[in-house]
Amino acid sequence: MNDFPWLTTLVVLPLLGAVAVMALPRTKGERAATQSDLPQQVALGVSLLTFGVAVVTAFQFDTDASGFQLEETHNWIEAFGAHYALGVDGLGLVLVLLTVILTPVVILASWRDGDRGRWSVNSFFAWMLALEGLAIGTFAATDVFLFYVLFEATLIPIYFLIGGFGGARRSYAAIKFLIFSLLGGLVMLASVVGLYAESAGSDGGPTYLLEELAPIMAAADTDVARWLFVGFFIAFAMKAPMFPVHTWLPDAADEATPGTSVLLVSVLDKIGTFGMIRFCLGLFPEASEWATPVVLVLAVISILYGGLVAIGQRSIPRLIAYTSVSHFGFIVLGIFVMNSQGHVGATLYMFNHGLSTGVLFLVTGFLIARRGSRMIPDFGGVQTVAPVLAGIFLVGGLSSLSLPGLSPFVSEFLVMTGAFVHNWWYAVFAVFGIVLAALYILLMYQRTMTGPVRPGVEGVRDLGVREVAAMAPLLVLIIGLGFFPKPLLDVIEPSVETTLTTVGAEDPAPDVTEADVHAGGSDEEAHAE
Structure with a gap:
């Protein structure tokens, strides 16, 4: 079974599905509501098939082993030393699973979102499947050149999803997103060329394989x-996004359809933080240590800035962004705190953030479609007329602020623990981000869902069966992983150990000596007497 090209299958299935959806009879515009739902049905079927293959693939993964597994390596461009090389460790597998979970959820929740686009409904769902396949390939690439090609290729589907099916300012948002992304890609291309120059002078000749580049760069x-x-x-900071290169995200999230925003923020943006671990730390351990103080300051600024600005937003999608x-x-x-608690927490945070943000964006989309507005002042009293919608929105919000018992709490707790171990000053400032999260989530819920029913909200209907079915998997995971995160932690921990070994970082030993232990025992005995 391990000889089967599982990862290639995961990449190719959605891409072939995208071609199949585009080959179906076209449905477009206002007529789409009365025409066949075949494009949606085929897209959903392909995404569920991909999910099934991913589950089977995950069972081939050995959680007791470190390093890449399910590897496939074939020569691609010999002159460059580029290979078609795929493989996953715990980090890659977790993000692949996040991608295949969210895609069918988004397709089911976005059943009618392609009707109002400038292009056919077929293209809306075909681009979603294409994005899924390219994202999986990006998370599984173990060749830097292949990663770069897929990194850039993911821009194409998301650009057309925003520009073709977004709001009134969709062209502006799509072009701004593309400019920032291409600029980051060009900067990374310079480093990709630099890797070629470094490896070309080695005994083995040019290579882009991670396992061969690591000792060369060392x-x-x-x-x-x-x-x-x-x-x-x-490039990864722009993709993530981090302060101060984040300004494209609020515009993109405000104009994109809710499903597109989920794929953008919950999947595509994870390539940025994934790349920091896989390439920045994996290939440049000394440089990563050198840059750590600056990166940590930028991280804390992002935490506080994002929270403060979110409080003042009037548009719900911009607030979530x-x-x-x-x-x-x-x-x-x-x-970048460079310890196991922080790394495990960060990787788990990527997965959990995808779930909670997915719930918030999708329920917001349902709400906007019913009310015809995305502005917070236009809402109020929604929980009276649509209690199920308000309840799911509350769970998503509480998950976003990391309420204990919901999955993001575990990851945020681990990150904060790692920050305290590294330097308590960073943790102190980050704590204010947790306080801000409670403010922007609870204020948003209070202003939109509670109080008297405002004019225009009376006609807001509650969620239907399809919409609840789309939300159910995310809610189950948010609650289930909140109480029992062990399955994901078992997958993540070996890859974290490998990364920290590469960087040369070790968890500090407990500040307790053997004499302290004996002294403690003597005190206890004396007290007992």
Whole structure:
């Protein structure tokens, strides 16, 4: 079974599904509501099939082993030393699973969102499937050149999803997103070329395979490695996004359809934090240590800035977007504190943030479609007329603020623990981000869901069967992983150990000596007497 190309299958299935959806009879515009739902049905079927294959793939993964598993390596461009190489460790597997979980949820929740686009309904769902396949490939790539190609290719589906099916300012939002992403990609391309130059001078010739590049970069000139690190980090910071290169996200989230926002923030943006671990720390350990103080300051600024700005937002999607800037600050903080608690928490945070943000964006989309407005002042008393919608929105909000008993709490607790172990000052400032989260979530819920029913809200109907069915898997995971996160932690921990070994970081030993232990025992005995 392990000889079967599981990862290639996961990449190819959605891409073939996208082609199949585009080949179906076209449905477009207002007529789509009266036409066949075949494009949606085929897209949902392909995404569920991909999910099933991913589950089977996950059972092939050995949680007791470290390093990449389910590897596939084939020569691609020999002159560059580029390979078609795929493999997953715990980090990659967790993000692949997040992708295959969210895609069918988004398709089911977005059943009618393609009707009002400038292009056919077929293209709306085909681009979603294409994004799924490309994202899986990006998380599984173990060749830097292949990763770069897929990294750039993911821009194409999301650009057309925003520009073709978004709101009134969709063209502006799509172009702004593309400019920021392409700029980051160009900076990273310079570092990719630099890796080729470094590896070309080695005994084995040019290569982009991670396992071959790591020892080459370990022996590289310090200044060269640091410049290459900077190129990768800037690209990943833009993708994540982090302060101050985050400004494209609120516009994109405000104009995109809710499903597109979920795929953008919960899946695509995770490539940024994934890349920081896989490439910044994996290839440039010394440079990562060198840059840590600056990165941690930027992470804390992102946490506080995102939270503060979110409080003042009038548009619900923009508010959720700024909360994600704050959440990504927590993830980056966990990555660069360079200890096991922080790293495990950051990786788990990526998965849990995808679930909670997915719930918030999708329920917000249901709400906007019913009310015809995304502005907070236009709401009030929704829980009176649509209690199920309000209840799910509350669970998503409480999950976003990391309420104990819900899955994000575990990851945020681990990140904060790691921050205290590294330097308590960073943790102290990050704590204010937790306070801000309670403010922006609870204030948003109070202003939109509670109080008297405002004019225009009376006609808001509650969620239907399809919409509840779309939300159910996310709610089950949020609650289930809140009480029992062990399955994901077992997958994540070996990859974290490997990364920290590469960086040369070790968890500090407990500040307790053997004499302290004996002294404690003597005190207890004396007290007992």
